[in-house]
Amino acid sequence: MFSISDSAAKRLLQAALAATGLFVALAGMANVLPSFGNLPRIGPFAIEWFRPLFFFASIVAVILAHLLARQRQGHGRWYVSLGYAALVVLTGWVCYDYYVLGRIMADSIVFFSWRDAAVATLAAAIGIWTCFIVWGAPIAILGLIAFLYLATGQYWPGFLQTVPTSIPELVAQNIWFDADQGILGSILGIVLSTVLPFIILGAILEGCGAGDSMIRISFSLMRKFRGGPAYAAIAASALFGTVSGSAVANVVGTGVVTIPMIRRRGFAPNFAGAVEATASTGGQILPPIMGAAALVMADYVGVSYLTVIIAVLIPAIAYYASLALAVYFEANRLGVEASEDDEAMSVERQDWLNLVLVFAPIGLIVWLLVSGLSPAGASIAAIFLLIPLSFINPEIRRKPVRLVGALARGGTTVAQLVTAIAVVGIVVSTLSATGMPTKFAVLLSSAGETSLLAALAISAAGCIVLGMGMPTLPAYIAIVAIMGPTLQRFGLEPLTSHMFVFFFGVASVITPPVAIAAYAAAAVSGGKPIATAVASSRLGAMIFIIPFAFVYNPILLLVDAAGANVTPVALVLAIGRLVLALYLCTSGLGGFDRTRLGVFERAARLAATVLLLSPVTSWQAAGAAIGLVALAWHLLRAAQPPTPENRSTMKQPEVS
Known part of the structure; x- marks a missing residue:
């Protein structure tokens, strides 16, 4: 009984x-x-x-x-x-x-x-x-x-x-x-004062029906493109992820709709899952709301949240541009064609009205942050705006108790986060009481032999290992307690070192062998978990490369707190090198551009990427030259009419 x-x-x-x-x-x-x-x-x-x-x-x-x-x-x-x-x-x-x-x-x-x-x-x-x-x-x-x-x-x-x-x-x-x-x-104090209201805001946004409308509109707008559902998944997951701040929750929330549609367009299960996993992961680095870890970063570094938003703007856009390019190259490789009768859900007038539920609170948050209000105050104001606005949706008018349910689910999400924060509090207190970060910094300095690149590589590996299986916020806090002081010993600005750790903490959820976001996507796509994680790492490769780029080129972070000396000419050149590097790296890893890329072409593109993002001007020039020559050679080769010998190499099906 x-x-x-x-x-x-x-x-x-x-x-x-x-x-x-x-x-x-x-x-x-x-x-x-x-x-x-x-x-x-x-x-x-x-x-x-x-x-x-x-x-x-x-x-x-x-x-x-x-x-x-x-x-x-x-x-x-x-x-x-x-x-x-x-x-x-x-x-x-x-x-x-x-x-x-x-x-x-x-x-x-x-x-x-x-x-x-x-x-x-x-x-x-x-x-x-x-x-x-x-x-x-x-x-x-x-x-x-x-x-x-x-x-x-x-x-x-x-x-x-x-x-x-x-x-x-x-x-x-x-x-x-x-x-x-x-x-x-x-750490719990920071969560209570800063992170909690954003989690509640995300829960209410999800509960008021705006997420479904975003997905329908995204699929409708992208249906005429070859990789339509994949592009739509990137767009919808980006918007959903910047509010939810959880890659796994994003995969589960949007992937059940996006992944099957990506597969029906002709993409392999592993690739479909990887698109959703990488797009969902990137939501945590996408302004203006980002994930909870970004809010904590602002408190830790001692800068405004608006400074963090501005700093991450170019890297976040670059990451999503690389995902779109990866889908473009894969669609070309598979010969996927646009389909007018695709399962793009019909978009009604109400769906467009529901977009107000997304952009009005986000716009209010940005305006209040620019006006000098605290992140917590801005998010509370957005919640107070969203609750009456949610009655635009007839489903909420018919059943207002859904808002109460959304609040309760938000509270449960916070409670789950508190358990992770409790453990991270134990870890950080232990590190502080024992002086282990200082000892680790000394050892790492010796191992790196005064080389910043070696220290960055070791720190990146440590970030990924420590972040495996952990949600991003506690992973970031635990990692930065160890790695942050170490990187600052090499002369990095606090914001730059924290941003470096933050990116790799986010990346850990798609990095094998414990790639929890990729595994969640594989469960929906029917793909193999490890294969989906490997595909996610390839598609989202720029999340591993971009942090090195802004460490050596802090102008990409735009703000003085990162050590950036921003001038119009230098900024244009830096963005131009980044765009070229994105194209070369994404096509090189995918092995396809207009036609299939040979081993030598792929190696040349990847080498050019490394040189383009280096801090040495002569290396940057060499990387640009190699990259442009490789692109010109490929365009000339692709312009030649196919012969019986090379026709079979034009498009290769993916082995799933």
């Missing part, structure tokens, strides 16, 4: 999850709500009670979502529910202990005991376990290793050994009871 597998228990879990998610969303928004006229502000709330309460609500939401998923799969067991009920009670106890000790610490100095260390250990275990059930093993294992190293580092050998200190003091303060460190520390 205690089973949660019956329909009544399912409805109860759904209602409890919706209520908890709604509480998380509304409480989080109230915390950052700006003042209106002479009315007093509601927040920000006191740290000592709000953060533990928010953490408790997030853990409850995650547990309810997990139990509901198990029940739907037929795995509901009363003893599992009982175990999670005990976990909720323990979470409430450690959060209450934080509140009590926080009030004492506000008035007097506290010396932590073994009891406090035990409470902190329990809090860490709760955070790591709930992170595991939401995000999987990689990030949870990373958090477990970090905690064990913090507690036992003084007994490790060699350079890994830390300074001997009081273990209770070390664990209690760095893991749980410090408002600046650990699970409830400054």
Whole structure:
């Protein structure tokens, strides 16, 4: 009778999850709500009670979502529910202990005991376990290793050994009871003050029906092009991704529509999945909203969010241009033709009206950011604009409760993110307490032998490895804590080094072997997961190349904070080299332009790409010369009429 597998228990879990998610969303928004006229502000709330309460609500939401998923799969067991009920009670106890000790610490100095260390250990275990059930093993294992190293580092050998200190003091303060460190520390504070309202805005945008209209319009506009559905997927996923900030959520949300249509146009399953995965991934670097990590970057670096938006503008456009080029070359290679009777959904007047639901909030955010309002204030204003505007959609007028459901889903998404942030808080606190980033920087400096290129290559590899299996925001925070100081030792501006890490943190979701966005796309396309990940890495190759380009050519970031010395002539030349490099690299990796490219032609194009993006003027000139000669040679060869010997090489089918 205690089973949660019956329909009544399912409805109860759904209602409890919706209520908890709604509480998380509304409480989080109230915390950052700006003042209106002479009315007093509601927040920000006191740290000592709000953060533990928010953490408790997030853990409850995650547990309810997990139990509901198990029940739907037929795995509901009363003893599992009982175990999670005990976990909720323990979470409430450690959060209450934080509140009590926080009030004492506000008035007097506290010396932590073994009891406090035990409470902190329990809090860490709760955070790591709930992170595991939401995000999987990689990030949870990373958090477990970090905690064990913090507690036992003084007994490790060699350079890994830390300074001997009081273990209770070390664990209690760095893991749980410090408002600046650990699970409830400054990183969670940034999420609450900056990231949360953007996640809620994305959830409401998705719930008000604007996403479906964007997809229909994109497919309708692109239906006359050879790679129509693929171009439409890029456009729709770019717009959807810049709001959602989650590559996997983007793949699942838009890929179920776009991927089958790409396949029906004649593209292979692996390629179809790769298009959606790479387009969804790029949404996190596309202004004006971008992903949550960009908001955190602005706080970390100490620049305005508008500065981050301007800095990433050229790299983001270049990335999406490379995706469009990759589709163009693949369509030419396969001989895909445009189809007027394609499954492009009929676009109605309401779809065009629904676009207001996308562009009005985004336009308001940009205007408010330019006017000097904080990102949180701009996003809250956009939410207040979007809610009444959503009644443009007749589906919302018929069922306004959809907005409440969207708020609840947004709160659940925030709760899931909080579990990852809890683990990242453990990792970052461990790095700070043990001084590991400084040690790593010294080792990397020695390995790089004062070579910035070697340091960048090692850092890029480290970013991809550390980012595997992690959502972008916690991946970025964990990576920049290690790699950021290292790169700045080589003279990079903080914004440039953070942007470099940010790009590779984003890229990790399409990089084998743990390419979670590519795997999600493969599940929809029916392709092979690893093959889809490899295809995604090839299609999205510019996301790995562009960071090196703006490190050596900071003018591509446009802002003074990146060390850019922007002049009109230098900017035009830099963009021109980047455009040529995009064309050469994308065609070289794809192996096709007007006709099939030979091995020598591909090597020449890729070599020219490297030279074009180098910091040395003579190398740039050499790269331009090689690239232009390669293009001219190819055009001349393609202009010749096909012969029986070369006709078979004009178009090669893809092996899926």
